[in-house]
Every structure is written in structure tokens, then in C-alpha cells.
Amino acid sequence: MKFIYNLFYGILLFIGLPFFVFFTRKKGYNAGLKERFVLYKDKPIENCLWFHCASVGELNTVYPLIEYYSKEYNLLITVSSPRGKEFAHKKIPFAKIRYLPFDFSFLIRKFVKIYNPKLLIVAEGEFWYSFITETHNHNPIVSVNTRISPKTFKTYKKFSFLYKKIFENIDQFLVRSNQDKEFIIQILDNDKKVKVCGDLKLVSSKVKGDLKFDKNGKKVLIAGSTHYPEEEIIIDTFLELKKEFPDLALIIAPRHLERMDEITDLLKSKNLDYQLRMESEKLEKDIYIINTLGELSKFYKYADVVFVGGTFAPVGGHNVLEPILENKPVIIGPNYEKIKELYEEFSKYGILKSVKDKNELKEVIKKFLTEGFSTNIDFDEQQKQIFECYVSNINKFLKNV
Numbered sequence: 001m002k003f004i005y006n007l008f009y010g011i012l013l014f015i016g017l018p019f020f021v022f023f024t025r026k027k028g029y030n031a032g033l034k035e036r037f038v039l040y041k042d043k044p045i046e047n048c049l050w051f052h053c054a055s056v057g058e059l060n061t062v063y064p065l066i067e068y069y070s071k072e073y074n075l076l077i078t079v080s081s082p083r084g085k086e087f088a089h090k091k092i093p094f095a096k097i098r099y100l101p102f103d104f105s106f107l108i109r110k111f112v113k114i115y116n117p118k119l120l121i122v123a124e125g126e127f128w129y130s131f132i133t134e135t136h137n138h139n140p141i142v143s144v145n146t147r148i149s150p151k152t153f154k155t156y157k158k159f160s161f162l163y164k165k166i167f168e169n170i171d172q173f174l175v176r177s178n179q180d181k182e183f184i185i186q187i188l189d190n191d192k193k194v195k196v197c198g199d200l201k202l203v204s205s206k207v208k209g210d211l212k213f214d215k216n217g218k219k220v221l222i223a224g225s226t227h228y229p230e231e232e233i234i235i236d237t238f239l240e241l242k243k244e245f246p247d248l249a250l251i252i253a254p255r256h257l258e259r260m261d262e263i264t265d266l267l268k269s270k271n272l273d274y275q276l277r278m279e280s281e282k283l284e285k286d287i288y289i290i291n292t293l294g295e296l297s298k299f300y301k302y303a304d305v306v307f308v309g310g311t312f313a314p315v316g317g318h319n320v321l322e323p324i325l326e327n328k329p330v331i332i333g334p335n336y337e338k339i340k341e342l343y344e345e346f347s348k349y350g351i352l353k354s355v356k357d358k359n360e361l362k363e364v365i366k367k368f369l370t371e372g373f374s375t376n377i378d379f380d381e382q383q384k385q386i387f388e389c390y391v392s393n394i395n396k397f398l399k400n401v
Helices: 002-026 056-069 082-091 105-115 129-136 150-158 160-168 178-188 230-242 257-269 296-302 321-325 337-349 358-371 380-398
Strands: 048-052 074-079 096-099 119-123 141-146 172-175 194-196 219-226 248-254 287-289 305-308 330-332 352-354
Touching: 002 129, 048 056, 056 074, 056 082, 056 119, 056 141, 056 380, 074 082, 082 096, 105 129, 119 380, 129 141, 129 160, 141 380, 150 160, 150 178, 160 178, 172 178, 172 380, 178 194, 219 230, 219 296, 219 321, 219 358, 230 248, 230 257, 230 358, 248 257, 248 296, 257 287, 296 321, 305 358, 330 337, 330 358, 337 352
Parallel strands: 048 074, 048 119, 074 096, 119 141, 141 172, 172 194, 219 248, 219 305, 248 287, 305 330, 330 352
Antiparallel strands: none
């Protein structure tokens, strides 16, 4: 299987690499080919713990573990996306940051021999064949906060001959939910490797610190992690609400900063004035755009109502826990399959609501602005239990290496 996989992967990479480089550069990033082909020399890292996080979301999710283990181990962090690498350098300056090599057996083998880690911790669902099977020949692998959507499970099931081999080379799955556990067991046919610890985002989404921001006495609607066409939906809704709530302001935080020009062009086409976060710390205009990385979670404390994106767009949802942990009412669109269990858990408290269209979105926002919202949900004990579950299970492997 190794030969066939490497051959097939090589053909796909040969075809796709020019497009990958082109679009990466178009977004203003370096493709990092030197690192992805391991065309460098480096020294081994003593007492090394390796975390792999595909991009910004995964880095944020496992950061409590990264922070915890940095006290005792030297850390190697690999990422797949340019945005992830840029973010990792800023958030985790104490670690060695590298791109994960392209998924050829010989590249993964070379990479592992350079750094000689004690343990690989994989965030969420990065199940590349050579990455997992070659690494497992050298050290144990733990998958943390493992999540498998119903759509992804269908793919895994269809190619079970491949994914069963991959899953067999992972020593422990620490998963978010019983659904994730059942999906893995159906592929792996082994429940001893799988343990439900809960969603690590419930720990990582707890905001630490503050930022300089003056909301200037306004009511604030935040639209976080938005995709096309969600900005236009939320802007049109905001303009209608503004007639009834003249002191209302809108803060937009696009999921991908590369879309900033698209969003500012949209605002200009509607003759709307706006501010950029990098230019001002005081909310003076009706629309304020967060064009910085890593600050959205700290803005939620200033919100009166929050809309979380990727839910009108066919993405499946983004992190709703950050505003929920700030006790802010959260609204999402109808496409929330990636956060379905969170929706089922928190919608019963009234803090998380799903709407089917723009009209319903307006009415729910209006209701929260008019009536306000408060809750006494206590997350501290739940966060403690989840974190201890992850740490105790990871430590079992560290004691044996």
C-alpha cells in the first residue's frame, strides 16, 4: 500500500503544486516549499514533544495543552497552512515552528529523524497516511479533540481500507463526543483505543487577558468568523435594525483576512463608512472591522449579541463557545453540522439559537437587544474535568518513552 499511496500522492502533487503555489502567493503568503520538501538541516531537539495543528483553529484549540507541556518539554509545532504558520510564530514564540512535509514516506521519515520527538500529538483530524504510519515507526501518536463529521465519516467508510490502516497506527484517540467515538470504532473495530474526554474548545475558548477597545457607549452586534455571503446578510440586517436601535454598531471579523478587500468593496458599494481595528481602538463609526489575527475572542465581552459565521455559508459552523463562555447570546444560521452537539447542548439554555433566513435573524437579534440576556451557567468544573482527561491520558504515553 505504501508504494501505491506514494505514487498516487506524487501524481496529484505534481498536478496540483503549481496551483497551490499560485493561490498561496496570491493571498500574500510564501508557499514554504523548502520546508515542505525538508530541504534544510537542523539539530535534534532534546526532550521534544511534537504537536501538529493544521491551521489557526487547531492551534487555538490545543493551546492549553501546548502551554501546559511547554513547562517541561521543548516543543515542535507543525502546521499545514501559511496562516497557521504566521499565527503560530506570534502565539507560540517559544516553540520550533515548521511546515509539515508533503506526505511522502521518505520526507516524513527524514523529518522525524531530524527532530527525534518523544510523542506526536495530532489536533482534531489530520489523518495523512505517510504522516501517521511513518511517524508511528519512531514514536507513539495521540489524536486529541478528534472530530469526525457525518460527511467525513462517509468518506472514511468509503476508503476504509486506507483509513483503517491509518487509525491502527494511532495509539490513542481522545475524542470530543460519543458520536466521534462510534465513527472511529466502526472504522477501527477496536474500542480500547478510544476515550471520550469532551470538547477541548470548552477549555481553550476561555478568554485570557483583555485588549484596548472602547465601545463608546454603543450597543454592539458582532459577526464573527464570517464567510461570503454572510457579510452582506449581516450588513443588510444591521441597517434595518439601525432604524430601531440608533445606537447600534456592527463589528465584523471575517474568517479569512485575505477577503478584506472584498468586504471593504462591499461596504463602499453601499456607501457605508467603516473603521479598521489596526487603525483605531475606539468605536466611533457604525461599522468596525477586525483585520487582526487572534483578537476576535477578546472582543466578545463587548458584544450585546453575536452572530457566528460559517452557518449561512455552507461551512458547518465555527467556534460558538468563545462568546458563550462570555455569557453572550449567540445566533447561527441553518448550516451547523460541525457544531451540532454544541447546538443541542446549549440551545436548551436559550444562549444559542439557530435561524433559517435573514428575516428570522433580524427578529432574534431584535429580541435579544430589546429584552437582554443573562445566564448562570457555570463552566469551571466541566473545563477542569475535560483538561484533566486529556493530560492524564497523554501522560500515560510520556511515562513510557
